[in-house]
Amino acid sequence: MNHESYSDFYLAEILRQTRVIALVGASPNPERPSNRVMAFLLRKGYRVIPVNPGQAGKEIHGQKVYARLADIPEPIDMIDVFRAAHALPALVGEVLALEPLPKAIWGQLTVHDDVAAAQAEAAGIKVVMDRCPAIEHPRLIG
Template sequence: MTDLELKAYLEKARSIAVLGAHKDPSRPAHYVPRYLWEKGYRILPVNPRFAGEELFGMRVVASLKEIAEPVDILDVFRPPEALLAHLPEVLALRPGLAWLQTGIRHPGFEEALKEAGIPVVADRCLMVEHRRLFGVH
């Protein structure tokens, strides 16, 4: 995906499901979605450890299956070895874009999403890329 395509996608996106969202402010799975929330995106936090609690103005759900609205971006904070277990619910959710955070790559998972027509950005930080593309610091 080119920078121009990515920027256009981020401009039209409104909702971001965060798989592996965390409540510890020192963790990337907290401060990255917080940054995006502060930029006006609707954050849908997913983490069974914190289900029922509130993050970014929304109730945390235990799994992607509990999200009952369209998702523009799925932001993934899960180790590569855990991704295939999430594949059925990701395919059912059909996000407009799957974003695997820095350090996260899984060729089989990525290929399955692409074959299903879901574009993938892998091993890049959504916050860093948003700041770079929009000149925000």
């Protein structure tokens, strides 16, 4: 898939089919983009599970923080990635070990790695990179 451009249908379908989001790189700091995006997604009715090893066991926006994706005790529909692009290959490795697999991996702005995306897509996971659901949701869904 070409990850330079996505159809509106592709992005909207992911956002509409998603119910549970694991937000990797969640921050308790209200000034951080991950914190603001998490708050937005919660307001839109998504269940958002924050993932941050340094905050594990604490809460962000009233949601328990987990250290790793594998620690989350329920199925995840989408992984929203607030990590540096160079961390994406290792993260995709973690994702591929989940049972069941999520339906999508969404890399935030500047998060792009074509090799990692190809690995996820080979396993049947949809991939979005260098986009923000808090920008795309109002544009596509309202």
